[in-house]
Amino acid sequence: MSDYKEYRCDCHKLLFRGDLSGESSVEVKCKRCGSVNTYKAS
Numbered sequence: 785m786s787d788y789k790e791y792r793c794d795c796h797k798l799l800f801r802g803d804l805s806g807e808s809s810v811e812v813k814c815k816r817c818g819s820v821n822t823y824k825a826s
């Protein structure tokens with residue numbers, strides 16, 4: 785069992801699961817509502 789986090793859009797659609805580390809950041813466009821969400825490692 786992984787400990788990947790789930791990243792969800794404000795509209796609650798699941799965008800992806802993953803483990804952001806270091807200086808990583810990702811930008812994901814929601815296919816449901818079209819908003820662009822940016823996530824950075826915390």
Ligand SMILES: [Zn+2]
Pocket residue numbers: 793794795796797814815816817818819
């Ligand atoms: Zn959305």
